[in-house]
Amino acid sequence: MASRNSSQNGRAPQRRRGHERVATLLSAASDCFVAKGYDATTMTEIAAKAEASIGSLYQFFPTKEALAEALLHQHAEALYARMERLLAQTPGWTTEELATRLLRTFADYRRQQPAYVVLVEAAQTLPSMLGRTIRQRMRDYLCQILAIHAPDIAAGDLRPAATVVQQLMKSAVALHGEQPVALRQAAQTQLQRALTLYLHDLAGTRESTRTYA
């Protein structure tokens, strides 16, 4: 392996043109990662898709890992913003609405940004801790949301419940691959029902949970 990153590569952009390049490179990288997976896409491909030279790519990203981390950081910020919005609206929602919103927020983001899933998966193999950090912060948001929605048990530790909700949100994302469409939609409905039942139970609701067909 040639000694890596020995020169002054990896500098942040300073002029307008640099910022535009970086944006284009990040976008191109996302496309490539979605198309071929993280490991299979090469730096040369990314540069080609961005219509930049390979040297230009290395000017801003000294490494493929650095590129992935930058992208993951972007996605993290976007997701945090969505969770903030969810948190602010939680007090006005019924259990059903909360379940629907939790599942749709995550699933919608994945549809808009298909690279996100590829990146978090790749992050497990990468040396960076960013993936773990994101998961933890997302769970913290869920804890806050649950504390609002289930105030009776808010005194206890909400992290186990938040972890379960997090897994169900991940499931909603995974359902995007289901075929045919009718099955996918039916499964999404069932998943909503499962989450609603769980949230009802968490909040201590004893009313019948079978009011929706």
Add this chain to the structure above:
Amino acid sequence: MASRNSSQNGRAPQRRRGHERVATLLSAASDCFVAKGYDATTMTEIAAKAEASIGSLYQFFPTKEALAEALLHQHAEALYARMERLLAQTPGWTTEELATRLLRTFADYRRQQPAYVVLVEAAQTLPSMLGRTIRQRMRDYLCQILAIHAPDIAAGDLRPAATVVQQLMKSAVALHGEQPVALRQAAQTQLQRALTLYLHDLAGTRESTRTYA
């Protein structure tokens, strides 16, 4: 790329020694995949771990994909056997027991065979359809189990519900990475509760679902 698989590589073992070698190679490959991930492990490493020469490895597995597929096939058979056992025992179980067994069966397998998760993940990028086939057959087993446990709605399409149960089982596997241990166990308990609630609801049970602390 050198023209691949042009010679008579990839033959099945015929003598006792060949079978032993194949077993050793598969085991070594599993270890490597778990340790470094599918993409990152090299054929040379696998051969070294098996204390075989690289040529010996290629004698039986013409390609890294073929190796992965053989392993995945083994895991599939083992999982099918477990699902058969589950199916046979389902009639005697309560909802709680069924939920526990479903979650533990899968989670236990992953603990015994950590390579399985790595392989199914890698299978998504691979050209083989084996991963999809396994998921479908697992879902079919779940449909049968649900048909026994929720006979009232067995006339309808159980696949959406089976898909949800499948996702929850996957979640149980994912929880294995949670730290610290106390949180993991609490989360597993919560996941069991979520599945129990869902199965109760599926079966049309109206009795209180909050009988367990």
Add this chain to the structure above:
DNA sequence: TAGATATGTGAGGATGCCCTCACATAGGAG
């Protein structure tokens, strides 16, 4: 034992990839 087939070996060809470097151009500051 002799012949036939299965199995074992590892150097090395071919390939593709990551990344560097020496140099060219653009664009803003004084």
Add this chain to the structure above:
DNA sequence: CTCCTATGTGAGGGCATCCTCACATATCTA
């Protein structure tokens, strides 16, 4: 206009990997 820094370029070095091939050895059959 001049200088200085930021940005752009792409050939190619160094290297790891996949896989082959010509040949050696083990194991079975008759």
